[in-house]
Amino acid sequence: MKEKFIKFGKNLVTAEEFLAEGHSFCTGCGEALALRLACKALGRNVIIANATGCIEVCTSPLPVTSWRVPWIHTLFENVAATASGIEAGLKILMRKGKMPERDIKCVAVAGDGGTSDIGVQALSGAFERNHDFLYLCFDNEAYMNTGIQRSSATPYGASTTTAPAGKLSIGQTTWKKNMPEIAVAHNIPYVATACPSYPFDLMNKVKKGGEVKGPAYVHIFSPCPTGWRHAIDLAIEIGRLAVETGIFPLYEVENGRYKLNVDRSKLRPVGEYLKPQGRFRHLLEGEIETIQEHVNELIASILLTYYNT
Amino acid sequence: MSKRVGLEASHAAAEAARMADVDVIAAYPITPQTHIPERLAEMVADGELNAAYIPVESEHSALSTCLGAAAVGARTFTATAGPGLEYMHNVLYVASSMRLPVVMTVANRALSAPLSIWGDHSDAMGSRDTGWIQVFCQNSQEAFDMTFWAFRVGEDPGVLLPVMVHFDGFHLTHVTEPVILPEQEEVDKFLPQFHYPFTLDPDKPMTLGAFAPPDIYPEAKMAQDVALRKSKDVIIQGFKEFGDIFRRYYHPVEPYKTKGAKTLLLTMGSFSETAKIAIDTKKNKGESIGLINLRLWRPFPFEELRQAAKDAEILVVFDRCISFGGPGGPVSSEIRSALYNEKKKPRVVSFVGGLGGRDMLVKDFEYIIDQGREIAEKGSKELFEIVGIRG
Numbered sequence: 001m002k003e004k005f006i007k008f009g010k011n012l013v014t015a016e017e018f019l020a021e022g023h024s025f026c027t028g029c030g031e032a033l034a035l036r037l038a039c040k041a042l043g044r045n046v047i048i049a050n051a052t053g054c055i056e057v058c059t060s061p062l063p064v065t066s067w068r069v070p071w072i073h074t075l076f077e078n079v080a081a082t083a084s085g086i087e088a089g090l091k092i093l094m095r096k097g098k099m100p101e102r103d104i105k106c107v108a109v110a111g112d113g114g115t116s117d118i119g120v121q122a123l124s125g126a127f128e129r130n131h132d133f134l135y136l137c138f139d140n141e142a143y144m145n146t147g148i149q150r151s152s153a154t155p156y157g158a159s160t161t162t163a164p165a166g167k168l169s170i171g172q173t174t175w176k177k178n179m180p181e182i183a184v185a186h187n188i189p190y191v192a193t194a195c196p197s198y199p200f201d202l203m204n205k206v207k208k209g210g211e212v213k214g215p216a217y218v219h220i221f222s223p224c225p226t227g228w229r230h231a232i233d234l235a236i237e238i239g240r241l242a243v244e245t246g247i248f249p250l251y252e253v254e255n256g257r258y259k260l261n262v263d264r265s266k267l268r269p270v271g272e273y274l275k276p277q278g279r280f281r282h283l284l285e286g287e288i289e290t291i292q293e294h295v296n297e298l299i300a301s302i303l304l305t306y307y308n309t
Numbered sequence: 310m311s312k313r314v315g316l317e318a319s320h321a322a323a324e325a326a327r328m329a330d331v332d333v334i335a336a337y338p339i340t341p342q343t344h345i346p347e348r349l350a351e352m353v354a355d356g357e358l359n360a361a362y363i364p365v366e367s368e369h370s371a372l373s374t375c376l377g378a379a380a381v382g383a384r385t386f387t388a389t390a391g392p393g394l395e396y397m398h399n400v401l402y403v404a405s406s407m408r409l410p411v412v413m414t415v416a417n418r419a420l421s422a423p424l425s426i427w428g429d430h431s432d433a434m435g436s437r438d439t440g441w442i443q444v445f446c447q448n449s450q451e452a453f454d455m456t457f458w459a460f461r462v463g464e465d466p467g468v469l470l471p472v473m474v475h476f477d478g479f480h481l482t483h484v485t486e487p488v489i490l491p492e493q494e495e496v497d498k499f500l501p502q503f504h505y506p507f508t509l510d511p512d513k514p515m516t517l518g519a520f521a522p523p524d525i526y527p528e529a530k531m532a533q534d535v536a537l538r539k540s541k542d543v544i545i546q547g548f549k550e551f552g553d554i555f556r557r558y559y560h561p562v563e564p565y566k567t568k569g570a571k572t573l574l575l576t577m578g579s580f581s582e583t584a585k586i587a588i589d590t591k592k593n594k595g596e597s598i599g600l601i602n603l604r605l606w607r608p609f610p611f612e613e614l615r616q617a618a619k620d621a622e623i624l625v626v627f628d629r630c631i632s633f634g635g636p637g638g639p640v641s642s643e644i645r646s647a648l649y650n651e652k653k654k655p656r657v658v659s660f661v662g663g664l665g666g667r668d669m670l671v672k673d674f675e676y677i678i679d680q681g682r683e684i685a686e687k688g689s690k691e692l693f694e695i696v697g698i699r700g
Contacts, residue, residue: 062529063525072377072380075400078370078373084363085363089378090381092332093382093383125366129363129365
């Protein structure tokens, strides 16, 4: 059968949908869009291992499924290990002639909690063992499926159900764990950050991550209207503002070399990103200034690394 | 021709995995299991075994990795002990519920605190209700036999369940004994290639491990229980086929000199062999005594146990684990429950011993038989007695 494509400007995108309609993601979910695009970029020859979380729950209620590619879920904390087994299993079965040789990409999918909190040990192990797999972290900055509890990926100043803003607290009092840099520290061949507000960039990065031999990590910033308390038609705009303010810089690290396109002079003030979101509503000007300073440092540090590599 | 060699029980289990031609081994080091994965790693490094050896960063990942490998159709093996088995506890349920037939040897070890690397059955008992087929071994030969028998049974298309092969840490894992190794042809005759029917395959996409709302979950759990209970037929058939090829016949419940015996002692694992010497000594003195070695722990062999115990007056049960604040040893509790509704049943007396590697000698088993009889006759205020506790 001839594959059909849809043309967007100069970009051709497959018309095929590997994530079926009828899933139960919230209205306006940035993550669902990012996942759909990632699936298009990966194509048919994949096996997906999914950690427990929004994506798992919204796509697999027995007796139905949204998955048109082979998919497995076992637990919350072990997706990188399950993916390790899939990758190693396929490789050895092909080597022993028990399975015909073919290119099947093993992809692990998890949220920020499943990646930077409870799953970080399994992920670090899988990176270090050099499994040929792609890990996609869909980061919506808290345990959204469980009810908006804070994770180590929740940004400073955000109000969540377990770190709520109150008379004595601004909510999250710690800075977001820098998971992409933790991935880079494992010396893996490919690390990238992406956001569904930049769909072709996201698809290119996922595709590249899938083609790399060895471990690859793509950290996908996924606006969540439910947890971030922004309007349901704002996910794309919020994602764009996160990038344009420097809150979430888009970059790639290929074999240790940084590639980024950040012009410090053109960055917009962080307030533009924070203000449309209910989770930051309680922040005062001074606190917004603290966040601005932190972002300035983050961008400076990334630019420094970029020039050094 | 098979050959008889001196082998440590751990190396015997590794040899069994090699002869089963496992595809994927994922393991994390833990005393006293270490010699099993070490030997397998050596075999892979020397080209004696064509397998992926994955030195994972934890036991949790060891079993999780096995799940992934089994789901693409690989024959998978792992080994653990004590705290390692506890650490992968969450994953144990997933393996059985998703019907992924991993084989795992467990070098039975005590649990912290206080830290003890030595043996008892606390780890095994903690995993009792995880839905795995579970057998216990008495010696190195059985460690070898049960390990590759486990692949045959677990991978049977009518079973598809993971299997735990328990053997005692140090008392068995580190003991060198004569082991009869079969020819590869005999093993191949007994153990067909693994064909998993639900593989993750891009040409036939399947969703494995979907979540179950309340209108589906109980049916899924019932199906799982039925599958585990029904596996007993294949287990028994597997024992028979094994015996027909290798001339060693195993049974879910193994009576030793029980004919006409009024008192029976029930044990599991390597201590059964020590207990058998106590039985012989007492029999020589003219006492009416016999022993039941419980080999199959899950699915529990109710019928076989009732049959073996039906003519006895007293059944002394020996546990290597305490059910804290509960009825005594978990095994004795299980035995009582298996016999409770029988019209004719022995009086069950519960003893716990051999905790954290404390040895049980022949005289200790003689003691619990004598003491068991006395308790059966006179009664006791205590639910159970721990053997050899210093004042």
